[in-house]
Amino acid sequence: MFEQLNRFFAPVDQIFVTTLHWLVGFLPAAWRPVASSMLCIAFILMVFPALFSIVTIFERKGIGRIQNRYGPNRVGIPGTKIRLAGFGQFLPDGLKMLTKEDIVPRAADKLVHFLAPVVLLIPVLLTYAVLPFGRNMALADYDAGLLFFFAVGGAVEVSVFMAGWSSRNKYSLLGAMRAIAQMLSYEIPLILSSVTVVMIVGSLNLTRIVEAQAGHTFGLANWFVFTPWGLLGYLIFFIASLAESNRSPFDLPEAESEIIAGYFTEYSGFKFALFFLGEYLGMFAIISLGITLFLGGWTAPFACLDFIPSYLWFLTKMLGIVFIFIWIRATLPRLRMDQLMNFAWKFMLPLALLNVLVAGLWHYLAIGPLRWIACATIIIVAYVALGRGLMRHQKLGQRTYRYAD
């Protein structure tokens, strides 16, 4: 029965690829590679900003529900009574952003101030080139894909500092400095946790990494997150990606209650919209990378669900992780700067380094329950010991005020 389903859905799975080939087929052979890339780029530029607009509604509605409110539920199709449960909200939001006055501070470095949002968006969009969104659906099947992702993604920090510096505003500069410190600190555990995957797969090619997780044992997928080192690796990756995308509880660079909006305090209108878009696209990209590395990319979790098209699996996983991001945002308060740094350097970094060792151990031990027990024990012991050690000098509990009473 699954065979039949598989055969039936195989064209659906490849529908984008076949459509692309069919479209490109009308052109002379010399133009085909360029045209094919252009079409893929147009597709990415259409799909992910659209996803961004939908996710902003999901976020507002989700946070509303968590706070026992309705969230946006008014805007539907204009001129009718159809409300679409508020999912039309992104249109007036976007229009509002685009029609707002564009204000540049008189003291600002105008060129850099103008360039910063563009410089943010370009590397973020470039990272999408190497991500495999489905079977045969990576724009650039590039052998050093993971390296490319991190190298290009590192340029985001430049734009953040450009924005903060050029605004000539204390809040902007504080936000930018926080952002640099945070992004640099969390990039290390982020990369170290991805290194484990590269060690096991033996390739930096993201498509190869997905294919390495494609099989099933006892009906369950061979995703790396289902191994001890993969679980720890994904946890570290997840926390670091929260920090990399400046999401709560690591939203210090744009802490509204402390420094207005951090590095985009002085941005308004379309430039602010670009920052907003860049931030969300960056979040999607890093979530996609996490899915690709640890959650099996576009593969199905169970063998029996293989017939569902690969891109749908990718989208489902991505929206699931986005939901967890929103859930965390609605739950946890913002960290303090010293807590943020302590967490990165004293907790995440040692665990990530240990995880590299555990992945090596996993690679060299014989397949069987022994390596499961050994690796899991090392990780749990390290986690508990590190947690206890760090919490030992913490004085938690009721806060006493000496002077304020």
Place this chain on the structure above:
Amino acid sequence: MLGEQIMRGMAVTAKNFFGSYVSKNRLTTVQYPEERLSQKANTRQFPMLVFDGDPDKGLRCVACTICEKECPPQCIYIVKSKDKKPDYKGQPQLYPAVFDIDVSVCMSCSICVEVCPFESIKMNTEFELSTDDRFEGLLFHKDKLSKSNEYYHQLHPADARDSDAVLAAEKARAEAKAKAAAAAATAPASTPTTVPATATTPPPAPTPAAAAPPPPTPATPPPPAAK
């Protein structure tokens, strides 16, 4: 263990998330234009002028300008009339030719209501006053401020009953006094000069607290003329 409290917090928010779909009681917000919360008993927004019967003749305000003087943000503007018209007791009184309240300035403190000796200015509860004209649209003239006593009874029944009782008592006292004056006037030759009788009563001192207890007989306008 590290992260345990985070998991507990996540459980709380998850419970709220799903609970808000299951039980309507959790949702504290009201879908405003369709659903409305009932207003609180003493709610107040901006002042209004109460009239009895006819909106023009029955206006209780006698343009004494106490509220204009007491208003902390100075949002009331009154121009007294040149002529007089009889009030509810039948006495000739001035009336406001112009009575404007700038609701963009008004801070809803209700001091004007407290100082008004004529039970005339009261607080309205209407709050849907948004307008696209921020100058004229937010300057309320006399015709917009005038509201009937029945309307006031709907808004604040207890207060309206109290103020009706004050006015009725005052009217009864004025009638009794008029009757006594008429009885006393039967012996000497009585002309309509009621001026000496009223002049003995103290003029209405604009003390903020003097709202109900000593209702001054309305002889407000004459003093400057007498001087």
